[in-house]
Structures are given as structure tokens and as C-alpha cells.
Amino acid sequence: MAEERRGAWFGFGFCGFGQALGSGGGRQVHSPEPLRAPGAGLDVCRVSASWSYTAFVTRERPPSGAIPTPALEAGDIYIWGWNESGQLALPTKSLAEDGKTTSEASGLNEDGSEVKRVAGGEDGAPTPFIAVQPFPALLDLPLGSDAVKASCGSRHTAVVTRTGELYTWGWGKYGQLGHKDTTSLDRPCRVKYFVDKQLQVRTVSCGPWNTYVYAVEKEKS
Numbered sequence: 001m002a003e004e005r006r007g008a009w010f011g012f013g014f015c016g017f018g019q020a021l022g023s024g025g026g027r028q029v030h031s032p033e034p035l036r037a038p039g040a041g042l043d044v045c046r047v048s049a050s051w052s053y054t055a056f057v058t059r060e061r062p063p064s065g066a067i068p069t070p071a072l073e074a075g076d077i078y079i080w081g082w083n084e085s086g087q088l089a090l091p092t093k094s095l096a097e098d099g100k101t102t103s104e105a106s107g108l109n110e111d112g113s114e115v116k117r118v119a120g121g122e123d124g125a126p127t128p129f130i131a132v133q134p135f136p137a138l139l140d141l142p143l144g145s146d147a148v149k150a151s152c153g154s155r156h157t158a159v160v161t162r163t164g165e166l167y168t169w170g171w172g173k174y175g176q177l178g179h180k181d182t183t184s185l186d187r188p189c190r191v192k193y194f195v196d197k198q199l200q201v202r203t204v205s206c207g208p209w210n211t212y213v214y215a216v217e218k219e220k221s
Contacts, residue, residue, distance in 0.1 A: 014029075035056070043060075089186060089188055141159065146161060149203055149204060156169065156172065160201050176206070
């Protein structure tokens with residue numbers, strides 16, 4: 001993805017899961033096309049793209065001529081594309097088949113989603129599994145946290161919040177989620193290490209199978 005001087009984002013390349021543009025998928029994008037914010041009054045301020053899915057952070061659009069403040073640089077996170085290992089924080093069949101718990105899909109926009117339903121709920125109702133989400137879906141972080149930065153690995157995702165906490169989810173085979181195990185998750189889970197060490201996370205960068213974090217000591221109150 002490339003960023004224009006005026007702040008518009010463009011996407012191009014493989015779009016088999018809708019990940020290049022969030023416009024439905026099923027095609028290749030051979031030249032730059034604009035990536036549009038999901039609502040009026042919003043701008044896309046940060047984008048992270050994996051080979052199979054994409055995430056972006058939105059902010060409120062500042063008045064014409066105004067310089068964005070740090071407070072405006074935090075907002076909602078939208079995510080879409082392939083969900084094989086729960087990297088979209090949507091319920092995935094592969095984790096359920098492995099005996100892992102799955103999250104509920106509440107608070108997520110499922111328009112255009114490929115939804116597969118199987119029996120398995122405690123009340124006998126079908127459990128929705130989402131294999132592909134071709135349109136940007138709003139992700140509600142725990143405690144209503146605002147997102148500042150997002151990073152996509154091969155099949156895992158990390159998000160830094162306004163308060164300096166780190167949430168990770170998706171494929172965890174190599175410990176890349178930072179939860180002291182190799183469990184895969186289809187829901188955001190806070191990395192407790194930085195909380196326990198009184199560290200505030202400033203930024204995160206996901207490799208295909210690993211994660212790097214820059215953190216500073218919390219200021220004493």
C-alpha cells in the first residue's frame with residue numbers, strides 16, 4: 001500500500017479475499033485504487049497489510065486546515081480478508097475443530113461475509129464460522145479501547161491501544177501472540193507481560209511468524 005501526500009490510501013495487487021480494497025474480493029487489482037473510509041467524517045490514518053488480510057485504524061476527520069492532534073490519531077480498527085486462524089477476531093472453524101474456544105461475533109459488521117454454520121452452541125443454536133470477510137468489519141476491542149496502531153503478520157494480528165496496552169490474536173503456533181503459550185485465538189487478548197512490567201507499548205510490528213514491540217516505562221503518577 002502507498003500513501004499520497006494529502007493522506008489518501010491506495011491499494012493494489014492480489015485481492016482474492018477482498019484484502020486489497022475491501023470492496024468484495026475475487027479479482028486482482030493491477031493499478032492503485034483508493035481505499036475508502038467506512039463512514040462519513042472518518043479518515044484512514046494507518047494501514048497494515050498481510051498477504052491475505054488487511055487492517056486499518058480510523059480517526060475523526062479534522063476540520064479543513066487543522067493539524068491532527070495525538071488524540072485524533074486513535075480510533076476504531078477495521079479488519080477484513082481471510083480468517084483461517086482467527087486473525088480477523090471472528091469465529092473460525094479451524095480453531096473449533098482443534099477443540100479451542102471461539103469468540104462471539106457480536107459487534108462486528110458481517111455484510112458480505114462468507115458464513116458457515118454448524119451445530120455446537122450450548123442452546124443448540126448453530127455457531128457462525130466466518131472463513132472470509134471481504135468488506136471492512138468494525139472490531140470492538142475489550143473495554144471499548146481505542147486503537148492507535150495495528151500490525152498484521154502471516155496469520156496473527158497485534159493492536160496497540162491509546163493507553164499503551166497490546167492486544168494480540170490469531171495463529172499462535174510459535175508463541176507470536178506473547179501469551180506464554182502456543183494457543184491460537186480468534187478474539188483479542190491483552191498481553192499481560194507489559195502490564196505486569198509496568199511498560200507502556202508505543203508501537204508493534206508483526207513478522208510472518210513473530211512480533212516486535214517497542215515499549216517504555218510508565219510515568220510515575
